[in-house]
Amino acid sequence: MPRSIYQRLLSLTGKLAVFLILGFLVLPAAVVTIAAFNDKAILSFPPQVWSWRWFAKAVAYQDFRDGFRNGLIVTVWSSTVALVVGAMFAFALDRYRFRFRKTIEAVLLSPLVIPHFTVGLGFLILAAQIGWSRSYAVVIVCHVVLVLPFVLRSVYVSLRNLDQSYELAAASLGAPPLRVLATITLPLLLPGLISGWLFAAILSFNEFTASLFVTAQRTQTLPVAMYNYVREFADPSMAALSVMYIAVTAGLIIFANTFLGLGKVLNIEQSR
Amino acid sequence: MNKAADRDAKVSHGSIATDESVAVRFNAVTKRFGEVTALNDVSLAIKQGEFMTLLGPSGCGKTTLLNLVAGFLGPDSGEILIASDRMNDVPTYKREIGMMFQNYALFPHMSVASNVAYGLKVRHVPKRERDRRVEQALALVRLTGFEDRTPRQLSGGQQQRVALARALVINPAVLLLDEPFSALDKNLRVSMQVELREIQRKLNVTTIFVTHDQSEALSLSDRMAVMSEGRIRQLGTPAEIYRRPCDRFVASFVGDTNVLRGRLDRLEGTSAVIAIGAARVNVPRGPLMDAAASAPVDLFVRPEHLRIIDATEACATSGTVVAHVYQGGHVDIYLECADSSRDRLLVRSSGHEAMTRWPVGSQVDISIATDEGAAFV
Numbered sequence: 001m002p003r004s005i006y007q008r009l010l011s012l013t014g015k016l017a018v019f020l021i022l023g024f025l026v027l028p029a030a031v032v033t034i035a036a037f038n039d040k041a042i043l044s045f046p047p048q049v050w051s052w053r054w055f056a057k058a059v060a061y062q063d064f065r066d067g068f069r070n071g072l073i074v075t076v077w078s079s080t081v082a083l084v085v086g087a088m089f090a091f092a093l094d095r096y097r098f099r100f101r102k103t104i105e106a107v108l109l110s111p112l113v114i115p116h117f118t119v120g121l122g123f124l125i126l127a128a129q130i131g132w133s134r135s136y137a138v139v140i141v142c143h144v145v146l147v148l149p150f151v152l153r154s155v156y157v158s159l160r161n162l163d164q165s166y167e168l169a170a171a172s173l174g175a176p177p178l179r180v181l182a183t184i185t186l187p188l189l190l191p192g193l194i195s196g197w198l199f200a201a202i203l204s205f206n207e208f209t210a211s212l213f214v215t216a217q218r219t220q221t222l223p224v225a226m227y228n229y230v231r232e233f234a235d236p237s238m239a240a241l242s243v244m245y246i247a248v249t250a251g252l253i254i255f256a257n258t259f260l261g262l263g264k265v266l267n268i269e270q271s272r
Numbered sequence: 273m274n275k276a277a278d279r280d281a282k283v284s285h286g287s288i289a290t291d292e293s294v295a296v297r298f299n300a301v302t303k304r305f306g307e308v309t310a311l312n313d314v315s316l317a318i319k320q321g322e323f324m325t326l327l328g329p330s331g332c333g334k335t336t337l338l339n340l341v342a343g344f345l346g347p348d349s350g351e352i353l354i355a356s357d358r359m360n361d362v363p364t365y366k367r368e369i370g371m372m373f374q375n376y377a378l379f380p381h382m383s384v385a386s387n388v389a390y391g392l393k394v395r396h397v398p399k400r401e402r403d404r405r406v407e408q409a410l411a412l413v414r415l416t417g418f419e420d421r422t423p424r425q426l427s428g429g430q431q432q433r434v435a436l437a438r439a440l441v442i443n444p445a446v447l448l449l450d451e452p453f454s455a456l457d458k459n460l461r462v463s464m465q466v467e468l469r470e471i472q473r474k475l476n477v478t479t480i481f482v483t484h485d486q487s488e489a490l491s492l493s494d495r496m497a498v499m500s501e502g503r504i505r506q507l508g509t510p511a512e513i514y515r516r517p518c519d520r521f522v523a524s525f526v527g528d529t530n531v532l533r534g535r536l537d538r539l540e541g542t543s544a545v546i547a548i549g550a551a552r553v554n555v556p557r558g559p560l561m562d563a564a565a566s567a568p569v570d571l572f573v574r575p576e577h578l579r580i581i582d583a584t585e586a587c588a589t590s591g592t593v594v595a596h597v598y599q600g601g602h603v604d605i606y607l608e609c610a611d612s613s614r615d616r617l618l619v620r621s622s623g624h625e626a627m628t629r630w631p632v633g634s635q636v637d638i639s640i641a642t643d644e645g646a647a648f649v
Contacts (some may be wrong), residue, residue: 121602154621165374165375166379166380168377169371169379169438170390171343171363171364171365172370172371172439173365173390173394174344174366174368175365175390177365178419179394188379188380188381
């Protein structure tokens with residue numbers, strides 16, 4: 001059937017709109033990526049001469065190296081603690097009916113509502129009170145609080161999707177509850193647990209606002225180190241670092257998508 | 273068998289008189305879910321080696337009864353005994369049961385062999401004996417050679433056989449089957465039923481089978497319990513239940529049935545004679561205990577016990593043929609009939625010539641087998 005000019009125009013503008021929207025989504029990343037290869041020592045766009053030297057400088061810069069190491073320590077600890085705590089709460093919320101169940105769920109999910117700087121400020125005040133303001137502990141605890149809702153939801157959804165007849169079958173075959181947990185429940189939840197951990201890790205590693213409050217010079221994470229750097233210098237090593245950030249995060253997401261399913265990672269699949 | 277001897281040794285510390293041949297017993301079991309009473313004072317004794325079917329519509333309590341044996345639920349009152357041991361406070365994993373789930377519940381992260389070995393492993397059976405018994409169990413269900421497959425690589429029928437092997441390999445005191453055939457297509461279903469029954473007889477394992485499919489219940493059971501609204505309406509062999517249903521519910525739920533309006537002619541010892549037109553039918557007296565002479569009654573009669581006849585014989589009723597449904601082995605003939613208290617009368621006639629002999633629209637007379645059916649006030 002021949003289509004009228006009007007219809008063709010409509011279809012064309014529709015496509016154009018979709019391209020523009022997608023373009024805007026990747027625009028900042030694209031600009032930063034291009035700027036990272038600029039040979040000049042200022043953050044300008046577009047670059048005249050191309051170079052890798054800012055990547056080398058970013059990797060060599062001591063504050064960034066420390067920030068990366070600190071960030072890694074904080075990320076691994078906070079995601080792991082959040083996973084264990086979140087998984088236990090998810091179990092309790094999924095399997096048992098008790099008083100204040102709704103209240104507990106609301107409290108656990110509340111960091112989604114409370115701004116990060118509030119959480120950070122709160123922990124800063126607390127840490128100063130007990131003299132922990134220079135320790136990793138306060139950063140880790142702060143990050144646990146921030147990523148817990150995401151881990152909780154991830155495990156909760158996995159548990160919801162877990163057919164309980166597997167556990168009943170194992171029990172009927174003579175397995176005591178802990179044996180069922182170890183041989184049936186946890187192995188079947190593994191994708192959900194891994195993706196929950198991964199999600200928490202990405203969030204924690206990228207977290208800036210709260211980290212700014214709770215980190216000290218000794219414990220500053222990479223985003224904080226970058227912020228401190230950009231306050232004094234404005235060269236493209238920042239942009240180079242951003243590109244590395246994007247690459248690593250994208251790599252993790254691709255890994256998660258390939259082996260665990262992105263839908264599961266983001267909890268958009270099969271959720272109730 | 274050691275295990276059986278073991279069980280016999282710990283018999284009889286319960287308060288209830290025990291019978292050696294009873295494998296599973298329910299004593300006045302009641303179970304409520306909030307406001308809903310799922311089981312209302314149910315008592316039932318299942319014999320050693322018996323194939324007992326719990327049949328009923330959804331929500332009748334049959335699955336609850338099965339879950340009580342498995343220990344997935346606890347009763348609100350009453351007792352559950354397996355091999356004369358009170359089970360009320362015994363957790364599932366100590367009950368020595370084998371259960372086959374509706375969706376089979378094969379562990380997706382384990383191979384077929386590991387699935388079957390699971391129950392032996394948690395019982396700490398040594399590796400060599402475990403391997404031998406897994407091999408035997410898989411041979412029993414004709415799946416030798418499938419050891420290393422994962423459940424996902426198997427067809428529905430194969431998955432079901434793995435589930436059966438997994439449940440049987442531990443020599444359970446009782447085998448529990450929760451609508452195991454509902455996910456299979458019809459041909460496979462029938463062959464799996466035959467296979468299951470064969471294995472069950474061979475091992476002589478007490479089996480409780482839950483289904484809502486009355487034909488499945490009739491074809492498989494030693495005895496069956498027809499349930500509705502949390503109670504057992506009738507308990508008996510398939511033939512007893514099919515031929516002599518005890519009430520209207522059982523008569524309509526099990527098998528196809530016609531309902532004819534008649535009246536009570538007379539009572540003769542344990543039977544009652546029902547008059548339908550010129551025909552007289554003998555039925556059990558039980559349900560008509562309180563009926564007065566010549567009281568109106570409904571006669572429930574199976575389609576194969578009705579016959580279309582020539583007008584010369586003593587006929588029960590008459591009607592007009594409205595449809596034929598050819599079924600291969602027989603023809604279902606639907607009739608419009610004034611005496612039927614349901615919309616259509618169904619007559620089952622063997623042989624396809626029935627269709628040409630009594631075409632749609634023809635006026636026919638009908639006779640009733642004299643010793644079949646049941647009547648209710």
